[in-house]
Amino acid sequence: MTILRVKSRNVIRYIISTTKKKLVVVEHKRLFKSEKTKCRKERDSLMLECT
Secondary structure, three states: OEEEEEEEOOEEEEEEEOOOOOEEEEEHHHHHHOOHHHHHHHHHHHOOOOO
């Protein structure tokens, strides 16, 4: 599992590529506003930390 941190327009995107070659993009701003529940579900299914 590779985690890449990309900084673009003051928005930090975490791009996680799993062994199934799925790309999950989590935007930092959304994460703290309205994506907390969604992030928790993705974290539980992909077993990764969304912080």
